[in-house]
Amino acid sequence: MKRTIAVLAGAFIAFTSLNSFALAIEQTGFRQVELSDADGKRDLKLALWYPTADTKPAEMIGENRVFNGIQAINDALPDGKTHPLVVLSHGYGGSWRNLNWLAGELVGQGYIVAAPDHPGTTTFNRDKEQAAKLWERPHDLSRVIDAVTIDSALAGKVEPKRIAAIGHSLGGWSVVALAGAKFDPERFEKDCKTNPNPRICGLTDELINPQGDVAAEKLKTMKADPRIGAIVSLDLGLARGFTTESLKAIHVPALIFGAGVDIGDLPAKMESGYIATNMPNKATQYIEIADAAHFSFMQICKVGAVEMIEAEMPGDGIVCKDGVGRSREAIHREVTDKIIAFLAKSIPAQ
Numbered sequence: 001m002k003r004t005i006a007v008l009a010g011a012f013i014a015f016t017s018l019n020s021f022a023l024a025i026e027q028t029g030f031r032q033v034e035l036s037d038a039d040g041k042r043d044l045k046l047a048l049w050y051p052t053a054d055t056k057p058a059e060m061i062g063e064n065r066v067f068n069g070i071q072a073i074n075d076a077l078p079d080g081k082t083h084p085l086v087v088l089s090h091g092y093g094g095s096w097r098n099l100n101w102l103a104g105e106l107v108g109q110g111y112i113v114a115a116p117d118h119p120g121t122t123t124f125n126r127d128k129e130q131a132a133k134l135w136e137r138p139h140d141l142s143r144v145i146d147a148v149t150i151d152s153a154l155a156g157k158v159e160p161k162r163i164a165a166i167g168h169s170l171g172g173w174s175v176v177a178l179a180g181a182k183f184d185p186e187r188f189e190k191d192c193k194t195n196p197n198p199r200i201c202g203l204t205d206e207l208i209n210p211q212g213d214v215a216a217e218k219l220k221t222m223k224a225d226p227r228i229g230a231i232v233s234l235d236l237g238l239a240r241g242f243t244t245e246s247l248k249a250i251h252v253p254a255l256i257f258g259a260g261v262d263i264g265d266l267p268a269k270m271e272s273g274y275i276a277t278n279m280p281n282k283a284t285q286y287i288e289i290a291d292a293a294h295f296s297f298m299q300i301c302k303v304g305a306v307e308m309i310e311a312e313m314p315g316d317g318i319v320c321k322d323g324v325g326r327s328r329e330a331i332h333r334e335v336t337d338k339i340i341a342f343l344a345k346s347i348p349a350q
Helices: 002-025 096-108 136-150 170-178 185-194 209-220 244-248 272-278 305-312 316-320 328-346
Strands: 027-035 044-052 059-061 070-074 082-089 112-117 157-168 230-234 254-261 284-293
Touching (some): 027 096, 070 096, 082 136, 082 170, 096 112, 136 170, 157 328, 185 209, 230 328, 254 272, 284 328
Parallel strands (some): 027 070, 230 254
Antiparallel strands (some): 027 044, 044 112, 059 070
16 A cells, blocks of 8 residues: 555656646746847847746736736746747837737747837837838848847747748738738829728828838839748738739738728728738638727737726727627637637648
């Protein structure tokens, strides 16, 4: 009997140790770095989330007065293993914090995640000259891939054949461009006359017109990054400026989400639907979430956030409003599950 008890005790200790180890390797590490530009004009502030076996205490990352953050270990050591990479692209006026919730979920599935703040169109850098270089947004993501794949000390080793890109709003536009879409300002201008849209067309003078012919040439000649194996777009905008020819030529798998609740002239069928309709059918999935609004793909809002925002910036409380029926947490769960399944199929383990 004593021998039996000893064996069971040993097995329990071993099981407990294995469980502790499993929990340790599922921790999320986080750090921020800066990527220098050759001419110093477009340095990138970069956030990184990655699997770690570090046992330091976790802390709240990406939290502010309005939005919740996630638990992660700041400046943790990468776990030393090789992982697939996902780059994230925030929307107009946003930051890496907006998709912080998704980054944590992806790390839990074994991904390294990297997200830059795009100069000129981020909360912390509204430089007009940089904002007008719209073609630089997809290039920012390529620079991030360069940095993370070259230097494994940043977030761990990257599997070079398992790289994907996910973007929200203008970030969705950016990842579609990264996959090979070309943007024609003249086409976009004509469409705005036919389908006047204050929210989308109103960005023309800031993002496109200041550079004139330079912008037209740069946007028409954007090149795909051949390292991208799949893309996910979350309710993108500026879609109808992409040429149908370039969309049809995109060969990577694409998951396109549209928000069914139109909160102000951003109809899903005319933006995300346009992309999905013109990309190759076999490689493209389109999902319209009926009770999601445009900002449902951002972080979870804190209790009282709407009232606080409205008191300081009337009208902006809309960033915390979703459709009727489900919570933002529930919408995130659906989106996360579909993205994880899509990536597992599109950039599978070798």
